[in-house]
Amino acid sequence: MSLPYSAGRPSRTQRLILIAAALSLAVLIGVAYWLMGKGPAAPRPPEYGQIPVAVSVAAARVGPLQRDLHALGTITPLAQVTLRSQVDGELIRLHYTEGQAVTRGQLLAEIDARPYLAALAAAEGALATTQALLDNAQADLQRYRRLARQESVAGQQLDTAEAQVRAYTAQRQLNHAQVADAERLLSHTRIVAPQDGRIGLRRVDAGNQVRADDANGLTTLVQTMPISAIFSISETRLDILRRAQAKTAILRVQAWDADDRRVLAEGTLEALDNRIQAASGTVRLRARFDNTDESLFPNQFVNIRLAVVQQDNVVTIPSAAVQYGTEGAFVFVIDDAQRAARRVLQLGSANAGRVVVESGLAASERVVVEGVDRLHDGREVQVVESLT
Numbered sequence: 001m002s003l004p005y006s007a008g009r010p011s012r013t014q015r016l017i018l019i020a021a022a023l024s025l026a027v028l029i030g031v032a033y034w035l036m037g038k039g040p041a042a043p044r045p046p047e048y049g050q051i052p053v054a055v056s057v058a059a060a061r062v063g064p065l066q067r068d069l070h071a072l073g074t075i076t077p078l079a080q081v082t083l084r085s086q087v088d089g090e091l092i093r094l095h096y097t098e099g100q101a102v103t104r105g106q107l108l109a110e111i112d113a114r115p116y117l118a119a120l121a122a123a124e125g126a127l128a129t130t131q132a133l134l135d136n137a138q139a140d141l142q143r144y145r146r147l148a149r150q151e152s153v154a155g156q157q158l159d160t161a162e163a164q165v166r167a168y169t170a171q172r173q174l175n176h177a178q179v180a181d182a183e184r185l186l187s188h189t190r191i192v193a194p195q196d197g198r199i200g201l202r203r204v205d206a207g208n209q210v211r212a213d214d215a216n217g218l219t220t221l222v223q224t225m226p227i228s229a230i231f232s233i234s235e236t237r238l239d240i241l242r243r244a245q246a247k248t249a250i251l252r253v254q255a256w257d258a259d260d261r262r263v264l265a266e267g268t269l270e271a272l273d274n275r276i277q278a279a280s281g282t283v284r285l286r287a288r289f290d291n292t293d294e295s296l297f298p299n300q301f302v303n304i305r306l307a308v309v310q311q312d313n314v315v316t317i318p319s320a321a322v323q324y325g326t327e328g329a330f331v332f333v334i335d336d337a338q339r340a341a342r343r344v345l346q347l348g349s350a351n352a353g354r355v356v357v358e359s360g361l362a363a364s365e366r367v368v369v370e371g372v373d374r375l376h377d378g379r380e381v382q383v384v385e386s387l388t
Helices: 012-037 114-149 155-187 235-247
Strands: 053-059 061-076 080-083 089-094 107-111 190-192 197-199 219-222 227-234 252-256 263-272 282-289 301-318 323-325 328-334 340-344 346-351 354-359 366-370 381-387
Touching: 061 235, 061 346, 114 155, 227 235, 227 301, 235 263, 235 282, 235 301, 252 282, 282 301, 301 346, 301 366, 366 381
Parallel strands: 053 381
Antiparallel strands: 053 366, 061 227, 061 301, 080 219, 089 107, 107 190, 197 219, 227 282, 252 263, 252 301, 263 282, 301 354, 323 328, 328 340, 328 366, 346 354
């Protein structure tokens, strides 16, 4: 028995039509792809070895190059004073604030002066009394001398009068010394700055009793402008230093920060110690800095660079450009065709990131500083940066 015809099911003829349409569409797509393949071929990407290498270069230059001695230094004031009272008494008032910059002769503190004013008055009174007695003794001596010429007085009386004058003269000298000492003690009741500098933290407050034998003192005063740095170099470098001093009287010194990245101040070498430290085999030196901006602080640790040798008119290149191989030091030089060429060099001394080229390179030739790891002889390059 045949199945009833379903209205939703395609007939045989309809299926054949759909199949034919699908085949036609496939043929059209294949023809389209074939026609597209007949167009111009896309360029092939260049091989890796043919791509120009991006590099940074620097030109060899002619000029001076100095050699530095490096050391660790400590900033040390040229003068440091502990302000102490020279007399006993009550500290009346302080005339400074902690950390204040002061000038020479500026009043810093006052001690009760009344006992010393009284002592001065007593010394001046004793001097006046002695002066009066001396004046009377000298008048008596003049009279005895006139009478002695007339033979109206015994010689013993004249001798006694002369001795009395000498005794009062000596007493007057003693009284003068007592007055001077009393004035000195009175002057010490006013404590003044012995030099320019910066005041430290106070150790005694006003109202306290101070004594002349107090070891701690009132405060400290340090000179900060100018200031110095104390550092040491090995005794093996002493000969280089002495030869540099023989060429020039002034040697330049730089003080760098603790990270050795920033110059804090520039100064000059001031002094060389008179002996080598036997325990360490080093010799101490002092450098002087104006320190007008007070960038250097007492007891600060700094890195010292002392310029001792300067070579004039030498060819130098950046130290970063130098590579090392079995044949020694070499660089890559860029020619006018923008290609790299390997060049073996003879190098000299180095300093501050530059090295002297003794042979193998001429002035103004360009050497590769960055990008050297992908280079070989004849490799084409593209200069992206020219360093100084």
